[in-house]
Amino acid sequence: MTPDNSELWFLPLGGCGEIGMNLNLFGHDGHWLMVDCGVTFEQGERGNRVQMPDPDFIAQHCDKLVGLLATHAHQDHIGAIHLLWQHFKCPIYATQFTAHVVQTKLRREGCAAPVIVVDQNAVQQLGPFSVHWLPITHSTAETSALLIDTPAGSILHTADWKVDHAPVVGKAFDDEAWRSLGSRSIDAIVCDSTNATQAGHSVSEADLMPGLAQAIANAPARVVVACFASNIARLQTIGDLARSSGRHLAVLGRSLNDMIASAKACGYLQENFNVVHAHDIGYLPPHEVLIIATGSQGESAAALNRLAQGIHPELELEPYDRVIFSSKTIPGNELAIEQLVSALRSRTVEVIDHSNTQLPIHASGHPCVEELAQMYRWVDSSLAIPVHGEPQHLRANAEVAKQCGIAQRLVGENGDLFRIRPTPSIYRNAVRTGRLELLSNGRLQPV
Numbered sequence: 093m094t095p096d097n098s099e100l101w102f103l104p105l106g107g108c109g110e111i112g113m114n115l116n117l118f119g120h121d122g123h124w125l126m127v128d129c130g131v132t133f134e135q136g137e138r139g140n141r142v143q144m145p146d147p148d149f150i151a152q153h154c155d156k157l158v159g160l161l162a163t164h165a166h167q168d169h170i171g172a173i174h175l176l177w178q179h180f181k182c183p184i185y186a187t188q189f190t191a192h193v194v195q196t197k198l199r200r201e202g203c204a205a206p207v208i209v210v211d212q213n214a215v216q217q218l219g220p221f222s223v224h225w226l227p228i229t230h231s232t233a234e235t236s237a238l239l240i241d242t243p244a245g246s247i248l249h250t251a252d253w254k255v256d257h258a259p260v261v262g263k264a265f266d267d268e269a270w271r272s273l274g275s276r277s278i279d280a281i282v283c284d285s286t287n288a289t290q291a292g293h294s295v296s297e298a299d300l301m302p303g304l305a306q307a308i309a310n311a312p313a314r315v316v317v318a319c320f321a322s323n324i325a326r327l328q329t330i331g332d333l334a335r336s337s338g339r340h341l342a343v344l345g346r347s348l349n350d351m352i353a354s355a356k357a358c359g360y361l362q363e364n365f366n367v368v369h370a371h372d373i374g375y376l377p378p379h380e381v382l383i384i385a386t387g388s389q390g391e392s393a394a395a396l397n398r399l400a401q402g403i404h405p406e407l408e409l410e411p412y413d414r415v416i417f418s419s420k421t422i423p424g425n426e427l428a429i430e431q432l433v434s435a436l437r438s439r440t441v442e443v444i445d446h447s448n449t450q451l452p453i454h455a456s457g458h459p460c461v462e463e464l465a466q467m468y469r470w471v472d473s474s475l476a477i478p479v480h481g482e483p484q485h486l487r488a489n490a491e492v493a494k495q496c497g498i499a500q501r502l503v504g505e506n507g508d509l510f511r512i513r514p515t516p517s518i519y520r521n522a523v524r525t526g527r528l529e530l531l532s533n534g535r536l537q538p539v
């Protein structure tokens with residue numbers, strides 16, 4: 093199965109019909125381009141099970157794979173690179189921050205994959221694909237949409253995105269740049285569907301400052317903020333709040349320390365982000381301590397769960413300490429989070445989360461209906477292909493596209509071949525797909 097020079101194909105092996113483990117392929121003139129290679133976490137009896145797309149199809153065509161583009165530093169987009177790279181062995185391209193995060197992981201895992209840093213506005217030729225990297229706002233730094241041009245046609249792959257005019261870290265969403273994309277026609281837009289069932293507009297990162305400030309301000313003792321490690325803007329906001337509230341900033345969790353190191357190496361977190369050593373937290377007056385911790389999803393080995401169980405080596409939480417969940421519940425993690433919250437409450441630790449406060453303490457990184465509509469009106473595309481969502485999210489996204497006048501929508505799932513050029517159509521179950529699971533001995537096993 094190989095596209096000829098009149099054809100332009102899109103073939104998702106992961107992330108289409110589900111949220112997580114994204115792996116997208118674009119095909120033209122005998123060549124393939126991979127966009128993202130991520131994992132998903134399945135809650136099991138013995139904690140999180142790490143799963144990823146079965147790369148069998150592209151492994152068999154790896155001599156025609158011109159590169160892997162990593163759009164941003166989230167695990168559902170880059171988390172499988174070190175585990176799967178040996179199956180396809182192509183160069184990896186990413187902007188500076190994403191590249192740093194990927195390289196840190198590759199080095200630790202002893203994987204020799206080459207990572208090439210590209211500018212945030214780079215245009216590069218990879219085989220028959222001309223790729224224009226387009227900065228877009230999301231919940232981690234330096235996220236890129238990709239405008240992929242070939243002689244047969246063009247595709248805008250949005251990656252994960254939102255419209256954020258005040259993202260705290262990195263460049264603001266540039267309305268003018270996106271509007272100007274509409275001056276040319278594009279054959280297909282492949283678009284994030286995560287929040288397509290949510291009306292309205294996502295909350296800006298900058299709007300969290302007052303909510304988090306209020307949640308911290310009246311805390312009588314320690315405050316622990318649980319958030320996603322890769323959200324550099326959120327880390328900066330919490331750092332700024334530590335400074336303004338006169339608290340020492342501390343950080344618990346390896347993934348946080350890795351992300352902070354990558355962020356600082358790329359010029360982020362330069363002000364108000366001097367952390368005290370974890371050993372020292374327990375000796376400081378509680379009302380002078382603000383801690384950022386990993387584990388907002390109830391992960392058993394993460395810092396927050398260890399604090400909740402009273403087994404963290406650096407700190408024991410005490411009554412009147414406060415934990416703020418600056419995060420959302422990822423579907424599937426409800427039970428683990430519930431158990432985490434009750435363990436915290438049983439230690440008389442106060443918990444603030446979306447269920448008991450009206451304060452804005454978390455912002456999603458994905459577009460709601462208004463933002464999707466805006467994108468569809470800006471971009472001149474005759475075809476929309478919703479991805480990055482469960483079937484109901486994909487259908488909702490397609491409906492928004494329809495309302496905005498996008499002539500054709502193709503809704504499918506992993507393994508379906510979306511023929512974009514010469515004639516848009518979908519060939520269902522064109523390729524066998526599946527999942528691999530990471531076993532404790534480091535091997536991968538089909539699920």
Ligand SMILES: [Zn+2]
Nearest residue numbers: 166168169252
């Ligand atoms: Zn994602």
Ligand SMILES: [Zn+2]
Nearest residue numbers: 164166230252
């Ligand atoms: Zn993302």
